[in-house]
Structure formats: structure tokens, C-alpha cells
Amino acid sequence: MSRWLLPHGAHPAALPLLLGRALRAFADGYVAVLLPAYLIALGLGTWEVGVLATATLLGSALATLAIGAWGHRVHHDRLLLGAALLMCATGFAFAASSTFWPLLLVAFVGTLNPSSGDVSLFLPLEHARIAEAADGDARTTLFARYSLMGSLLAAFGALAAALPGLLAAWTGIAPLDALRSMFALYGFIGLAVWMLYRRLPKPHEEEKRKAPAPLGPSRKIVIRLAMLFSVDSFAGGLVVNALLALWLFQRFDMSVASAGQFFFWSGLCSAASQLAAPRLAKRIGLLNTMVFTHIPASGCLIAAAFVPNLHAALALLIVRSLLSQMDVPARSAFVMAVVTPGERAAAASFTLVPKSLASAAAPTIGGALFAAGMFAAPLVACGVLKISYDLAIWQAFRMHRPPA
Template sequence: MGLIRRLLLPDGAEPAALPLLCGRALRALVDGYVAVLLPAYLIALGFGTWEVGVLATTTLAGSALATLALGAWGHRFHHADLLRATALLMAATGFAFALGSAYWPLLLVAFVGTLNPSSGDVSVFLPLEHARLADAAQGPARTTLFARYSLLGALFAALGALAAGAPDWLAQHTTLSRVSALRAMFFGYGVVGLGVWWLYRRLPAPHAGAPRQPAALSTSRPVVLRLAALFSIDSFAGGLVINALLALWLFRRFDLSLTAAGSFFFWAGLASAASQLVAPLLARRIGLLNTMVFTHIPASLCLIAAAFAPQVEVALALMLLRSLLSQMDVPARGAFVMAVVTPEERTAAASFTAVPRSLAAAASPALGGALFAAGWLAAPLVACGVLKISYDLALWFAFRRVAAHHGTATSAD
């Protein structure tokens, strides 16, 4: 445990952050393969492209409402209790998907559960963990801690994506049918939920010398609302090409196999993980805001180009290049939000910036699925790229003066 602590925690970070980092890694592992397997599982159960998009939308909508409730009432409860309850909900979600076959019950579980069909973390875990991470470090150590949190998420999501080929291997080399092998993967998701719950039992309970009590938004409300509005544009765009739909695009456009798709998402995840190592270094040199904007725009251009790539090798190369750049803003964004609000409002700020993102992202997968079903395979990728570039430019123009005024909000502090 001492070696793991030295490897994961930056200098100046409190040991209480360690369970959060380990929990993020475990969740990312199963999220990585669920995002790839979800469309394959639903199609194997007899559902169509439209149903895949609707279920993805329902999942994101449920996460958004849960995050909204957290922002409104979560400050009444201790973070550790909420995290443990969410971990149990994760376990129940996995077991329910492993046992279910009918569409409407699965849709209900998707709405109330923690399933994540996207490449990023859109669950209620995120604001809870971000608030605790922000309290666990200060100054440059905070940005580094957020970067390691994102790095673990990207790295283990990549490993999870590689595991997406396991059902086909099991179906070929054992007596399990393909559907049964897919069910086993969702059962594993539930088991990991129990493991995360055990980890979060190690989080410290409240005590007399505990840090500040969380509070509802007050003085930071104007900044948070502006950020939330802009983040929603980015998330709506990202929802058009969440991993589940991007996998579907690869299946439809290039007839890629499940194993090959899993391998691609593995390498894409590794590329995203590598970018997390660069993000805090870049933020120290050019600031958090510039890191968020000027790495995002080239990534969006790569996605637009991939939509028109004539060969699968070209498309995959462009999307790998996108993966090297597109997630570099994640630790910078988390550190930026935590730096521009008061410490007492961090949980509420993380929740209220996450809610519009989740709601916006929830609206777009069904639209992306409908465009795919209509045969417009390039449209979701192009729309995503154009909207993300518009978001980046709007964010930079809206907050460049804030960045100049609050030097600690735009540097590594």
C-alpha cells in the first residue's frame, strides 16, 4: 500500500485521496468495456440501432437528474456516505443488466443506475470525487492530483476496452453462448461496484476537526452558471459520438469486428492516458483555460476529417490523434472549476456544472443513433466537431478576462 501511495499521490496530497484514485481506476475499467459491449449486447438481445441510442440517452438523463439532486441536497449528507451508496447502486446496475432481457426493464435500470456509455465519467461519482480531491491538495499539487485521477481513468478505460473482446473469445473457446458471455461481463461490472464500495469504506468519517461543511451555491453562482451553459454545448456535441455510438459507427461503416473495436478503444484510451501526463505541465506554462481550449480545437478537426476518411486505417489514425488531444482538458477543467469557487461550494459547483453537461449529453445519443439509422454516417461526427470548436471559442472569449484577473485560476494553482 505504501508503494501504491507513493506512485499515485503527488507530493502535498493527503492520503484520503488514495481510495478515490483506486475507485476511479476500477470504475473506468468496467466502463471501458461496457461502452463497447452495450450496443453489441442490445443487438444480440434483438434490439435495433434506434433502441441503442434511446437507452444511451436514458442512461445519461438519469445520471443528470441524480447529479442535479446531489447539487440541490447533497450538501446535507457526508461525502463518504453518498459515495458508498452510489457504489452499491453501481453493483445493483451491473447485476440487473446481467439478468435482464426485456427492453423496458433494462431502460428503467439504465435510467436509475450508473451505467456509462461514454468515454468520460458522467456519473454522480464525479462531483463527489472532485470535491474531495480539491480538498485533498492545494496549489500545483491539486492540478497534478486531478491529472492523475484523469490518467487512471483513461488508462484503465483503455484496458477495459481491450477486454471487450472477451465475450467473443469465451463464445469460441467455451460452452458459453455469445449472449451468456456478454451477460458475464455485466455481472463483472456489478462485482466491481461492490469492490468500489469496500474501498470507500476506508474514507474518513466526519470528525470535530473536519474541513469546512459543504454549502449550496451562493457567491460563486454567476460564474458556475456561465460555465455550466458552455459545458453543456461541449457535452451535447460529445454525446453524438459517445463510445457506444462510435463503436456502432465502426461496425456499420467499416464492418469492424468486436475484437478489433475493443483493440482500437484500448489504444485510444492509452493515447488519452498519455495526454493526462502532459496536461499539468502544459497548464503550468500556458494556464488552465488555454490548455482547455487550444488542445481541444485540433482534436475536433481530426474527428471531422475521420468522418470522411475513405479507409479504416486512415479513420482510426485520425481518431487516435484526436484521443491524444481531446481529453487533455479534463484535469484542467476540473481544477479550473474548483479554483474559481469558494471551498464550501465545491460540491455544489461540481454538481451544477455536471448537470447541464449530463442533460445535454443525454439528448444527443438518440439523435446520433437516428442519424446512423437513416444512413447519414458522417453527420454525427461532423456535427460533434463543429459544435466543440464553437464551444472552445466561446469559452475562451467568455473567460479570458477572468483568467487574467484570477491568476491562480488559470495557472497550475
Template sequence: MNASTRRWAARLLLPQGAHASALPLLVARALRALADGYMAVLLPAYLLAIGLSTLEVGIIATTTMLGSALATLAIGAWGHRFHSHRLLRGAALLMTATGAGFAGFSSFWPLMLVAFVGTLNPSSGDVSVFLPLEHARLAGAAAGQARTALFARYSVLGALSAALGALAAAVPDWLASHAGDSRVHALRAMFLLYGALGLVVWWLYRQLPAHAANTGAHASAPLGPSRRVVVRLAALFSVDAFAGGLVVNSLLALWLLQRFGLSLAQAGAFFFWAGLLSAASQLAAPLVARRVGLLNTMVFTHIPANVCLVLAALAPSLPLALALLLFRSALSQMDVPTRTAYVMAVVTPAERPAAASFTAVPRSLAAALSPTLSGALFAAGWIALPLIACGVLKTAYDLVLWQAFRRNRLTDE
């Protein structure tokens, strides 16, 4: 990326007051989300195509998230001993190896091993080891409202790119029908593309300075004075993540395929429009938070989205179910940038890397438990129950979160 291109991209992507060192992180997030967008749709189709059962699909989805959770835990416990740019580059190379592993194996146990150690993300949000490392660098690249705006740009780029990636889920069927290749080979090619994008992300991370730009010039430190509030937030976030894990994008795609018989192209189109709505809502989140506060934005946009999910599970027709799910997408992700900004604002600046990891770890661990449960329920014929349980649990989380933290003061940095 030459100097003129970098300046143009910085003006386009960075909010006023954010340091230019955040730019490679934003571009890397977009590329990773692009890959995650089509992987979330294609993963269940690929695993079913090579002969795995719906229960095994759920187990592999669980394994990917469990592995990410343990890696994130390691980052939280020992990551402050290493330079974050080196850890990010290592994670990018692991992304490349993950794509090659899924493309090369077709048996359940080798795939489960790659899923555990790799970076594949079957969910609608980022639950990988990249998350705390990038969040900590972003938190130091801006302050106050600029930080909320920066996290919103980060989330919006991820949502938009994931939406575009979802459209790419139609590529394997197109290749199979027009290029004369088998569907399984076409699906494997998409995993190789995932690995290639990992190499591009590795190159972007090489553009990062060795030391994070920090508006307050605070050194990293383990959790200390903010430990109590971080533990409480992490416990609540784990409930939200467990609920969300019941309907990660791969399983929601599986529900659409089984409940209404959608094709991969139709499912991809749905996730594209859902992603666009999510991106728009995340872009609006800082404006809403400026008027009503971070916590209120997190809670009071989430509850109607949860109601829509429950109603979609009970919808008698495809158009009604899709309409409810799209309306949910327009609200359900407004808490993503505001949640991250809230965590960064309630801890001391030196604790931000550790706080990012220790709030992400329970989310990943809890989310890792539920896809297997959903896979078992799907296999038993209870395909609506995971959606209903998700909506009910998320609503309970929202109410408890608001009651527990509505009087907390935020830091100014």
C-alpha cells in the same frame, strides 16, 4: 489494504502535497473506468444481440445519461446535507444493482428502467453520480498546482483503466468460441463482472474518513458568491457535452462496426490504444497548463482534435479514419483535468462540492439528449453526420469559452 501497501500505493499514485485520503478515490476511479471501458464497447453489441434496434440502442444510451444527470442534480441541490462517504457507498451499491439488472433483463422497457436509475456509462468520460462526489473530496485533498496534478492523476488512471477495459471487450467472443457458451450468455457475464467491481468500489469507499480532508478546513456550502461564474461555465459545458454525446464510445463503436465492419476484438483494440493516448495527454496536461495556463490548455488542444473528428467522418478508408481518431485521442482529453481544476479554482473553497455538481449536471443532461439523435441518424443511414456535428459544435464551444473567461482570475487555493 494494509499499511505498507497503502504507503507504497500513495507514493506511486499521489502527487507531492496531496493528502493520503485521496488514495481510495483514485483506486476506485481506476476500477470504475475499467468496467466502463468494456461496457462502452459491449453495450451496443449486447443490445443488438438481444434483438434491439440501433434507435433503441441510442435511446438506452440517452436514458443512462439522463438518469445520471438527474442524480447528479440531486447531489448538487441536497448533497451537502449528507456525508459524502455515505453517498459514495450508496452509489457503489447502485453500480452492483445495475450490473445485475442488465444481466437479468432482455426486454427494452426493463432495460431502459435499469439504465435510468443505474450507473452504466456509455461515454469515454465519467458522467455518473460518482463524479461530483469524488471531485469535491479530491479538491479538498490538495491545493494549487498539487490539485491540478491530483486531478491529472485521477483522469490518467481513468483513461488507462478504460483502455485496459476496452481490451476486455474481446472476452465474450473468446468465451463463446473456446468455452462453448453462447455469445449472449458471455456478454451477460461481463455485466455481472461490472456488478462485482461495484462491490470492490464500495469496500474502497469504506476506507474513506467520515469527513473529507480539506487543506483549507472549509465547510461545504451551497453556491453563493460564485453562482454567476458557475452558471456561465455550466451553460458552456452543456454545449460541449451535447456535442460529445453524439459520439459517446458506445456510438463510436457502433459507427466502427457499421461503417467498416470491425469485430468486437478489433474495436476493443482501437479503444485500448485511444485510451493510452488519452492517458498520456492527460498526464501531460498539468505540465502544459503550468506554462500556458488552464484555460489555454483546455481550448487550444481541443480545437485540432475536433478537426480530426470531422476528417475521420469523411475518411474513405479504415486506416485513415483510425489514424485521425487516434490523433484526436492524443489531444481531446487534455481539457479533462484542467477543466476540473479550473472550476475548483474560480469558486470559493466552501462552494466546491456544489460547483462540481452544478457544472456536471448540465453536462450530463445535455449529453443525455444527443445519443438518441445519433441513433436516429444511424438508423436513417446518416452515419457520418453525428461525428461532423460533434466536431463543429465543440469548436464553437472552445472559441466562446476562451473569449468569455480569458480574463478571469483564479483563486490561490
């Protein structure tokens, strides 16, 4: 397995991180689809779904920001183990809650992810460890494998969104209890991640002395990137997977099982595209890979908002999936390449925080627009803002050549 997962030149210490990412992605994949269905089954409305999605993103953003500000005082391994235990507690607490305010508290404090990408406090810690495990093209390839594992297992997780319906049919339990069981499973997956991360290599004394540092020489470039990423993040927050599923439910009366199948194929397309990302980046550069695959993906999202039937909308969204995630490994490698090694954890945190913080208000806005019957508005706004971000980051960094 390690021969397939790890590219040539990567350190074997990255393997537990790739496997942990896979497990978390599987859980995130079905949570993004089931979250709106579960909340509606509890009697909550469209607006409450958006508010809870906002709470998950805002809580993750603040936790990630704390990692960037103070995480250098504690070794990554301890923080990763703590994050895994928090994931475990989140699943069990969400499964045990039935009213809005307890659910809101768990969503804010915990690790639930309503989006298609990882926005948790795991990310800066794992990125810093992965960046240390390879250099140059091998680093880009390793980030691509990391993203691939996320997309691939998130796809199978989305397919698992059909399990509550099957469980209710086979066992006769109430559909709501079947939905609760999936959040309990989320807790058990968190426990499995904790056990896996206990196997991470212990740092040697010299590695302890090379503790992660707060931002220093790279502060200006990191702040500039963070400001640009915030635009992309806010745009993505308007159509996180939970809201996109809600859009499919309400506009086309799509079933939960059918939505799970769509997100499965969508995730597979994203995973396949990331296999091509390292080769494309090697050929045209990290920045060009980020920008020139993202723009047509946003165009497909805008077009999907206006097509009159479900099949055309799904086709456009599938094309979007083939392109929109190709920038993920390239962007991660770009950030890790433009900062000093000691700043990588802080840089990952301060550039990943906008993935949650800037997008935190967006699901509430998207949910409110859907509730008002403006089904096209969130998709169009997302596409236009993402294209603006792509043009801005290309203009800002097109002359920049990151070191290996």
C-alpha cells in the same frame, strides 16, 4: 503505489478515490464497447441503442443534479457508498434483463456509462474530496492523476471487450450469456468500489461542521460555466463511445474484438496526454490548455467522418485521443479554483450535470442519423459544436485569473 499515484503535497486520503476511479473506469471501458453489441444480440435495433444511451445519460444527470441541490445535507462518504451499491445493483439487474423496457429502467436509474468520460454521480463527490486534498499546482496534478487513472483503466477495459468472445470459444457457452457475464462483472466491480470507499477517512467533528454548502458567492460564474459546458456536452453525446463503436461496426464492418483493441490504444493515448496536461497548464494556463488542445482534436473528428478507409479513420481518431482529453484535468482544476471551498461539491455537480443532461438527447439523435444512413453527420456536428464551445469559453474567461 501511493508514492507514484499521489503528487507531492497531496493528502493520502485521495488514494482510495484514485483507486475507485480506476476500477469504475475499467468497467466503463468495456461497457461502452459491449453495450451496443449486447443490445443488438438481444434483438434491439440501432434506434433503441441510442435511446438506452440517452436514458443512462439522463438518469446520471438527474442524480448529479440532486447531489448539487441536496447533497450538502449528507456527508460525501455516505453518498459515495450509496453510489457504489447502486453500481453493484445496476450490473446484476442489466445482466438479468432481456427486453427493452426493463433495460431502459435500469439504464435510467443505474450507473452505466456509454461515453468515454465519467458522467456519473460519483464525479462531483470525488471532485470535491480531491479538491480538498491539494492546493495550487498540486491540485491540478492530482486531477491529472485522477483523469489518468480513468483513461488508462478505461483503455484496458476496452481491451476486455474481447473476453466474451474468448469465453464463448473456451467454454462453449452461448455468446449472449458470455455478454451477460460482463455486466455481472460490472456488479462485482461496484461491490469492490463499495469496499474500497469504506476505507475513506472518517471526518473529524470540525470537518463535519464545515459541511459542503449550496452555491452562493460563486453562483453566477458557475451558471456561466454550466451553460458553456452544456454545448460541449451535447456535442460529445452525439458520438459517445457506444455510438462510435456502432459507427465502426456499421460503416467499416469492424469486429467487437477489433473495436476493443482500438479503444484500448485510444484510451492509452488519452492517458498519456493527461500526463502532459499539468506541465502544459503550468506553462500556458488552465484555460489555454483547455481550448488550444481541444480545437485540433475536433478537427480530426470532422476529418474522420469523410475518409474512405478504416485505417485513415482510426489514425485520425487516435490523434484526436491524444488531444481531446488533455482539457479534462485542466477544466476540473479550473472549476475548483474559481469557487469557494465550501461550494466545491455543488459547483462540481452543477457544472458536471451538463455532461449528462445536455447530452442526454444527443445519442438518440446520433443513433437516428446512423439508422438513416447519415454516417458523417454526427461526427461533423460534434466537431463543429465543440470548436464553437472552445472559442466561446476562451472569449468569456480569457481575462480571468483563478486563485490558487
